[in-house]
Amino acid sequence: MTVLFTVASLDPADGGVPECVQSTCSHLAGCGVNVEIVTGRSHPEASVLKPSHDNVNTTYATARSKTARLWTFWRTLSARIDRVQPDIIHDNGLWLPTNILSALAARRAGIPHVVTSHGMLEPWAVQHRGWKKKAAWYGYQRAILERADVLHATAPMEAQNLRDLGLWGPIAVIPNGVPLPDTWKQEPSSGERRQALFLSRIHPKKGLPNLIEAWSQVQPDGWDLIIAGPDENDHRWEVVAAVKEHGLGDVVSFPGPVRGEDKWALYRESDLFVLPTHSENFGVVVAEALASGIPALTTTGAPWSILEEEDCGWWVETTVEALETALSDAASRSDSERLAMGQRGRALVEEQFSWEHVAAELRAVYEWILGDVPRPDCVRFDD
CATH class of the missing domain: 3.40.50.2000 (Glycogen Phosphorylase B;)
Known part of the structure; x- marks a missing residue:
């Protein structure tokens, strides 16, 4: 054929x-x-x-x-x-x-x-x-x-x-x-700070202004937010402006596009993946995060109800309020609880994706x- x-x-x-x-x-x-x-x-x-x-x-x-x-x-x-x-x-x-x-x-x-x-x-x-x-x-x-x-x-x-x-x-x-990386997060993070990761195109449909607004309301103690990915239509500058407006410059960073082993390392170094999207047909980055052993938080704009069904993440409405609640819950969990969620996510990807x-x-x-x-x-x- x-x-x-x-x-x-x-x-x-x-x-x-x-x-x-x-x-x-x-x-x-x-x-x-x-x-x-x-x-x-x-x-x-x-x-x-x-x-x-x-x-x-x-x-x-x-x-x-x-x-x-x-x-x-x-x-x-x-x-x-x-x-x-x-x-x-x-x-x-x-x-x-x-x-x-x-x-x-x-x-x-x-x-x-x-x-x-x-x-x-x-x-x-x-x-x-x-x-x-x-x-x-x-x-x-x-x-x-x-x-x-x-x-x-x-x-x-x-x-x-x-x-x-x-x-x-x-x-x-x-x-x-989803490619299954040979290494994934199998130990809780050490040190004083934890890291939430967004990794996708910086595009209006990804819902980043909502994420910045929700983060400013929760301001989880000891957490940093990394927004990685290529800029589209100069949307990054709108997001940067929102970060400055809310005084989050010390905890939010923009490393730009990340590919290859650098991408997988960034997943493993993180404690939570966040995709606050308005619309996805699949959302491969959610599956990549799970394959890397970290729990994922996304919205009903993506077809990931299985996150809650398998207890490996959060699936919430596409609103600032819903993101606030989920972020607060995720940050309040212990390192071992989040790690266990990530291990369930890894098993799910191995089986179905x-x-x-x-x-x-x-x-x-x-x-x-x-x-x-x-x-x-x-x-x-x-x-």
């Missing part, structure tokens, strides 16, 4: 989609799927995430101007389809011209088309810059999704949001995978589309 993935970019600065595509493709190749990727690139030296498996071939549609990039993407994609004759085309993301080109290419070649929306149809995401997305929805995006052979959602909540938009075709509910499990589920969906196996349990029609 050959699956051709299309994605606008594999630049790590473009958020979680490039990293998700890179990991998905690597692990699909690990379970015997021939994987091709066609992606855009602004210039030959542009930073990209490269899949780690040898059985993944990446072709770059490289052009400096936006207009030339689209024409190059179409020619590159068409040529690659003609050459490798893929069984499935799997597109990633929404709202971009490359998504139109992927759908057109699949239809022209008569190849089944799978779309992963990556949370871009969550209610908050749809309302953000809403008039542009409304025009795109009725102009092309709804038609693409209605004609797709399967839509991929990463949680039941995201699948329901797709249904609420009138999309009634088959939806495969398969979570994002390994990349091997995700790749096997996706492969079963592809085989079902091609008529080779019965419908997998993860594929839903009208619920």
Whole structure:
């Protein structure tokens, strides 16, 4: 089986989609799927995430101007389809011209088309810059999704949001995978201070102003707050201004983007992970925190009710008041209580969110589309 993935970019600065595509493709190749990727690139030296498996071939549609990039993407994609004759085309993301080109290419070649929306149809995401997305929805995006052979959602909540938009075709509910670090937090923190960590894009949808307001109300004694991640749309300066306004400059820091082993070390050094988001289709950073052995606090904007079900964190409303209550509770717990919560979270990720499990589920969906196996349990029609 050959699956051709299309994605606008594999630049790590473009958020979680490039990293998700890179990991998905690597692990699909690990379970015997021939994987091709066609992606855009602004210039030959542009930073990209490269899949780690040898059985993944990446072709770059490289052009400096936006207009030339689209024409190059179409020619590159068409040529690659003609050459490798893929069984499935799997597109990633929404709202971009490359998504139109992927759908057109699949239809022209008569190849089944799978779309992963990556949370871009969550209610908050749809309302953000809403008039542009409304025009795109009725102009092309709804038609693409209605004609797709399967839509991929990463949680039941995201699948329901797709249904609420009138999309009634088959939806495969398969979570994002999470790499399991070899080392994780297994001892309580020492010293006098404790550390809460936010690690994600610094973007309006992440709810950081609410977190700063809640932190200023609780002001947990002996705690620091680290806000790590790349800035988007200069939102960092709004958050910095809120920190200064509340007099929190001594306890809140902004280390910027953190990747690789530095990222995993930062998780392990922390005592609590906080994602005060307005909207997530999955929230992979929550799973990464649990995999690192620390409890997580997030909102009902993310599909993580299991945090409370498994007693490995807090899942609260997207309000300042709810964040205040949860932060106060988390900070008042003993080091051993928080560590025990983190160990339960690690066990949960090992059981349900390994990349091997995700790749096997996706492969079963592809085989079902091609008529080779019965419908997998993860594929839903009208619920």
